[in-house]
Amino acid sequence: MLTDKVCLVTGGAQGIGRCIVETFANQNAKHIFVCDMNLGAMADLEQQFPNVTALELNVCDRKHVSETITKIAEKYGTIDVLVNNAGITRDNLIENMTENDWDLVIDVNLKGVFNMTQAIAPLMMAAGSGSIITMSSVVGTDGNIGQTNYAATKAGVIAMTKSWSKEFSRKGAKVRANCVAPGFIETPMTVDLPEKVIDHMVTKTPLKRMGVAKDIANGVLFLASDNSSFITGQTLKIDGGLVI
Template structure:
């Protein structure tokens, strides 16, 4: 029970990577609040669903007050919510750019601005930001997504410094997944998926539980001396 007596908040928790992390964290003893724009697609007695648009600053403040009031503390924050609106740069609209930045970058800031100082005041906690291999290496047709996920890495390094000040002891890390078999990839033609798999050293695409296992490590005391780090979980892939 590596997260026994811990309270964890996971954004984008209704399905995919968020669901895998929420259910694993609950299995390891945590009380989990899974945030999403939709209802949860699963049932777990230790996972509470909460509908929230992370790009709404005022709503994020209300959620912070709710979570701390109900549970008394939050020990782990996983900023996982993210979207794509792909287009070549010359064709990308303002709406495509702003929507991705608002969710993937501003949304991460909106919650961390409250939970980071809360953990710092409590002298401990773990913040895990889900970046992407695209944030590390870029990708054609994803300038908005790459910018947001690279920005997440920059904020991770900054917060690792800020929230450790004055004995805060808050660890802040990022995970940069490669191509993981979630619903998003189910719309991609099989020949492209096969090509992605061949770009990895492992020879296959990843599964949600493999990202969840990485997040569990960073959330637990097993990673007590790991902060300011970006953990690439991509099967050795290079775009």
């Protein structure tokens, strides 16, 4: 499904991002650049897949982002698929949320997505095609107690994506932009949640289970591939029916 495509995935050291990289690699992508601040955690991906290159990258560092994308473009000409997956949480009720916790989440989850897309979208437009997939969340569409900062960023990327779907398709360029909004997913971020919290969320989910990273990766693969060539500006919820 991804033959001849050059892909870049941020936040790919663990969890959903890592599963996306593995899925892309198994779908014979020409090359996948997996970017994260934890370079050591990505070493085995390079060993396992000859079409994967790990890069240490802070999506908030605009200069480093620009330099990294320039080097990739010099070798491959363009990047066909960008997956904006890097993100963090700093949850708290609003009366207890610090300015630093607000700023950090906004910087990584919103500005980081902007930085990566701003650097890569012109390459896609020049090439005439490309697919940008950004991780949102059901929290971004429906909100959640204690996640004012996170919800703001995940709603923000949906709005940016809708704008990009219009902006990047100008002059005949077939550059698509979509979001994926996961629901309650088994990841390293949820492994330490109390059992009663997990049971509550599973009970609220019509399909009566937590999602797994592969559920999300399969949705991202679809949006990255030419099978979704007539889909842009959309948010794909993968949540087992949690938010309907």
